[in-house]
Amino acid sequence: MPAAEPAAIAPVPAGGALRPHTPMRATIARRLVQSKQQVPHFYLTVDCRMDAAMAARAALNARGQAAPEPVRHSLNDLLAMAVARAVRQTPAINAQWTEEGIAQLGQVDLSIAVALESGLITPIVRNADRKSLREISAEIAQLAEQARRGRLHPEQYEGGSLTLSNLGMYGVREFAAIVNPPQSAILAAGAVTRQPVVDGDEIRIGHVMSLTLSADHRVVDGAAGAQFLKAVKQLLENPIELIL
Numbered sequence: 001m002p003a004a005e006p007a008a009i010a011p012v013p014a015g016g017a018l019r020p021h022t023p024m025r026a027t028i029a030r031r032l033v034q035s036k037q038q039v040p041h042f043y044l045t046v047d048c049r050m051d052a053a054m055a056a057r058a059a060l061n062a063r064g065q066a067a068p069e070p071v072r073h074s075l076n077d078l079l080a081m082a083v084a085r086a087v088r089q090t091p092a093i094n095a096q097w098t099e100e101g102i103a104q105l106g107q108v109d110l111s112i113a114v115a116l117e118s119g120l121i122t123p124i125v126r127n128a129d130r131k132s133l134r135e136i137s138a139e140i141a142q143l144a145e146q147a148r149r150g151r152l153h154p155e156q157y158e159g160g161s162l163t164l165s166n167l168g169m170y171g172v173r174e175f176a177a178i179v180n181p182p183q184s185a186i187l188a189a190g191a192v193t194r195q196p197v198v199d200g201d202e203i204r205i206g207h208v209m210s211l212t213l214s215a216d217h218r219v220v221d222g223a224a225g226a227q228f229l230k231a232v233k234q235l236l237e238n239p240i241e242l243i244l
Contacts, residue, residue, distance in 0.1 A: 024119045035178050040217040043176050046229040048236045050192050050207040053078055056239040060133070076166050077137040079189055081242050083164050084110045084128035084136075086231035092224035093215075094161045096182045102219055111160035111180065112140055114147045121147050122180060124160045133243065168192060174210040184219040187232070188212045209236075 012018050021029070057073055064071040087094050087108045096103045108129040111122035123143035125136060146152050162184075165177045168191035177188040190210040197206035211232060215225045235242055 022118055024116075024121075028119050031181065032178055035181050039179050039181060041179060041214050042217050042222065042225070043212060043214055044222070044225045044229055045174065045210060045212045046233055048209050048211060048233045049197065050075070050209050050236065053236050053239045054192070054207055056243065060243075071134055071137065073133055073137050075168075075192065076164075076189075077133060077140060078239065078242065079166065079236070080110060080112065080125065080128065080140060080164055081131075081133050081136050082232050082235035082239075083162070083187055084108050084125070084131075085235055085242065086228055087161055088129040089231045090224060090228040092220055093185050093228045095219050096184055097216060097218045105161055107161075109160045111157070111163040111183070112143065113163055113165035113177075114144050116148060121152065121157055122160065122163050123147055123152055123157045162187065164189065168209065174212060176212050177214050179214050179216055184216040185225070185228075186214050188214065 053075065057075060057078055061072050064073065087110070091104065094105045094108060096105065107127050110125045110128035112125065113120055113122050123146070125131070125139050125143070128136060131139070143152070143156065146156070160180075160183055163177070163180045163186040165186060166189040167175060168189055171191050173193060174190045175188050177186045179186050188211070190212075192207050192209045194205050195208045196203050197208065199206075211229060213225050213229055
């Protein structure tokens with residue numbers, strides 16, 4: 001059978017322009033297509049009450065501003081810390097598929113998605129589960145700044161245990177992200193919104209955030225994914241467990 005003719009390139013509409021692919025965009029496209037074609041994704045979503053986490057952040061920031069070296073933590077910093085600790089508690093998440101077997105990783109290296117004009121990059125906080133909130137905050141800020149300046153080295157973004165992607169600052173309530181190979185999972189965080197919540201026999205307004213885990217079903221079973229989300233939720237709703 002003769003080879004199929006290559007698809008014709010659609011003409012650019014009048015008044016438009018063709019932007020050639022940058023190396024970063026071409027790499028992103030190739031890896032995302034590879035992931036969706038080769039990685040059997042499944043998705044789990046959980047809602048987290050964020051009232052305690054927000055109160056803890058406010059108290060920590062008030063104390064941090066009075067320190068000799070002022071520091072300010074974002075909710076994303078608290079989330080990153082909770083995710084890293086939850087990965088440590090759920091080793092099945094911290095593993096990768098290989099043709100020879102499932103590779104269990106020996107440390108928790110958390111990738112943080114950083115949006116750039118040219119695409120997306122995921123610098124890594126190494127040994128994130130062993131670091132304090134102050135250390136995580138400082139490292140995320142430093143890595144994000146290096147990423148925006150184009151000064152990251154390959155060893156700063158290659159590998160990683162799991163990626164955290166947060167679109168909450170854009171008002172996105174919930175989304176499902178694509179697994180970033182060779183990792184086996186990515187956690188998508190939405191915006192913190194005010195919603196009716198049930199407290200005992202009463203209904204009141206609380207702050208809620210949706211988290212959606214996308215995972216590689218070859219490596220992560222549904223129960224393991226659920227255990228991971230349960231651990232993240234427990235830490236965020238009881239932030240004293242993170243701080244102590």
